[in-house]
Amino acid sequence: KNKYIRKFKPKTMRLLKSHVLLRIFNSYVVDSPQPANISYLWNFGSLLALCLIIQILTGAFLAMHYTPNVDLAFNSVEHIMRDVNNGWLVRYTHANVASFFFIFVYAHIARGMYYGSYKSPRVLVWTIGTIILILMMAIAFLGYVLPYGQMSLWGATVITNLLSAIPVFGQDLVELIWGGFSVSNATLNRFFSLHYLLPFLLAALAVAHMIALHVHGSNNPNGVTSNGDRCAMHPYFIFKDLVTFMAFFLVLSIIVFFYPNLLGHSDNYIPADPMVTPASIVPEWYLLPFYAILRSIPNKLLGVLAMFGSLLILLVLPFTDLSRIRGAQFRPAMKLAFWFFVVDFIILMWIGSQHPNSPYVEIGQVSTAFYFAWFLIIVPIIGVAENTLMDVATNANKK
Numbered sequence: 001k002n003k004y005i006r007k008f009k010p011k012t013m014r015l016l017k018s019h020v021l022l023r024i025f026n027s028y029v030v031d032s033p034q035p036a037n038i039s040y041l042w043n044f045g046s047l048l049a050l051c052l053i054i055q056i057l058t059g060a061f062l063a064m065h066y067t068p069n070v071d072l073a074f075n076s077v078e079h080i081m082r083d084v085n086n087g088w089l090v091r092y093t094h095a096n097v098a099s100f101f102f103i104f105v106y107a108h109i110a111r112g113m114y115y116g117s118y119k120s121p122r123v124l125v126w127t128i129g130t131i132i133l134i135l136m137m138a139i140a141f142l143g144y145v146l147p148y149g150q151m152s153l154w155g156a157t158v159i160t161n162l163l164s165a166i167p168v169f170g171q172d173l174v175e176l177i178w179g180g181f182s183v184s185n186a187t188l189n190r191f192f193s194l195h196y197l198l199p200f201l202l203a204a205l206a207v208a209h210m211i212a213l214h215v216h217g218s219n220n221p222n223g224v225t226s227n228g229d230r231c232a233m234h235p236y237f238i239f240k241d242l243v244t245f246m247a248f249f250l251v252l253s254i255i256v257f258f259y260p261n262l263l264g265h266s267d268n269y270i271p272a273d274p275m276v277t278p279a280s281i282v283p284e285w286y287l288l289p290f291y292a293i294l295r296s297i298p299n300k301l302l303g304v305l306a307m308f309g310s311l312l313i314l315l316v317l318p319f320t321d322l323s324r325i326r327g328a329q330f331r332p333a334m335k336l337a338f339w340f341f342v343v344d345f346i347i348l349m350w351i352g353s354q355h356p357n358s359p360y361v362e363i364g365q366v367s368t369a370f371y372f373a374w375f376l377i378i379v380p381i382i383g384v385a386e387n388t389l390m391d392v393a394t395n396a397n398k399k
Contacts, residue, residue, distance in 0.1 A: 028210060032233040034218055035226035041115075042218060043244040044108035050245060051101040052206060056199050058094040066146065068192035070185045073148035074271045092260040096252060098140055099263040102286035105133060113317070114338055116327035117219040123318045125212045130314045132205050137287060137311075139202065142195040144284055148188065149268030154281045156183050156191070162294070165301040182274065223326030280355055288352030289345055293371065295356050296364035306368065313375045320375060322383030324390070333382050341374050 016026040065084050067076040080087035109129070112118055118126035145156040160177055164170040179186025220226045231237070255262060263285060267278050283291050293310045297303040328334040344367050351364040 028214060028233075029238070030232070030234045032214070033230035034233055034237050035220035036229045036231050037220050037222065037226065038218060038237075039221060040240070040244065041107075041111045043241055044104045044111065046241040047104045047244055047248055048101065048108060049206065050248070051097050051104060052199070052203060054097050055094065055101065056203070058090050058097070059196065059199065061090050062094055063196055066192070068146070068189045070148065070188055070272070073146065073188060077147045089256065092256045093252070095264060096255050096260065098143065099284075099286065100248065100252060101136065102140070105136065106286075109133070109314070110342065112219075113341075114328050115219055115221060116223055116321065116325075118314075118318045119321060119326050120318065121216045122213070122219065125209060126318060127315060128205060128209045128212055130311070132202065132209060133314070134311050135198065135202050135205065137290075139195060139198045140284065140286065142191045142198070145188070145191045146195060147268055148272045150270040150272055150276070150278050151265045151268045151281070153183060153272035153274065154278055155283055156187065158281050159283070160187075162300075162304045162307075165304045167301070219326070221327070221329055223329060282353055285349070285353070288350075289348035290352075292348040292352035292364045293368045295352070296361065296368040306372075310368075310371060313372065316375060317379070320380045320383075322380050323386050325386065331382070331386060333386070334379075337374065337378050337382055340370075344370050344374070 016022050016030060062080060065076060065080045065087065067073060077091070080091050082088075084090075112126065112129070141155075141159060145152045160174055160183070163177070164174045166173060175181060177187070177190070178184060179190065217226075217230075265282065265284070282288065290307050290310055294303045294307040297306050323331065323334070325331055328338050347363065347367045348371065351360050351367060354360040
């Protein structure tokens with residue numbers, strides 16, 4: 001037996017390193033050198049890859065039974081739930097993994113912000129990641145319209161109507177997207193096509209994200225180079241990833257089997273009716289902070305610009321963080337500022353779920369102002385203050 005293992009292993013390793021495709025796999029997943037001190041917070045990347053694979057697979061099976069027609073869409077979803085073998089399982093998995101996708105992506109971004117993973121030389125990794133986030137939100141919005149319940153129809157109407165704020169050709173653009181003068185059959189067909197195709201673009205961007213990361217390797221909690229202390233991806237970090245995979249499957253199973261509608265909206269179990277407006281039109285929970293930013297500005301065009309700006313502002317972070325130290329691990333002021341930002345994001349999420357009445361509107365406006373100020377004012381000021389204090393301390397020590 002031992003003789004067989006000794007013969008088999010070198011052959012396998014030679015194949016992994018010599019085969020034109022397998023050597024790429026080997027370079028990224030087997031032999032890739034990772035900093036020895038990275039924590040479980042670095043597992044969100046692999047969890048996101050797992051979520052993407054699950055979503056593409058379950059989505060393909062759902063598409064086999066779904067009918068993108070305004071008269072049949074709601075019933076086809078009910079058909080999947082009631083008549084298709086294990087259709088309820090496929091649909092609930094798809095719906096709930098979408099929520100986990102956003103939980104993991106927000107955690108992944110928060111980790112990157114806390115440890116300064118956006119700073120040079122990983123600016124390209126951060127930029128591709130931001131594009132992935134925006135595309136994810138677009139895909140999630142398109143998918144939410146497909147069951148064609150009340151919240152699907154009215155959510156689609158409200159969000160697509162935002163483009164009418166664009167001067168001169170805004171209304172024409174909205175009607176072009178609708179394929180008519182309201183959300184109709186043409187709209188649903190387009191949304192279904194895009195919701196099916198865009199995840200493959202997302203997968204390509206995820207590969208580009210990995211390639212860009214592979215150039216300089218992962219950041220680490222200390223924020224300094226870890227070239228002197230690295231471990232191979234396999235088996236050390238592959239097994240570490242498996243721990244979080246199992247934890248994810250456990251929590252996902254509990255939600256899918258016992259609380260499948262916990263993260264959804266009950267109004268989407270009412271068939272879409274263009275003659276009846278819901279009492280409160282809200283998007284899915286993961287889009288609420290950006291919806292709150294949109295509503296906090298009275299001017300429609302400025303609100304739309306602020307909503308898109310709240311995502312694109314992530315791109316300026318590598319340039320507004322002026323500190324010489326990477327990450328917040330050894331920066332008390334930046335640690336405090338980071339947790340203020342997290343609380344602000346949660347407040348915006350809560351405000352997005354409330355009716356736009358006083359005092360929610362005022363709280364939303366203050367939270368929106370803080371959101372933008374954090375990127376453009378607070379982060380640069382902390383960086384400059386730290387650099388100045390370091391220079392003063394260095395000069396004092398020289399004297």
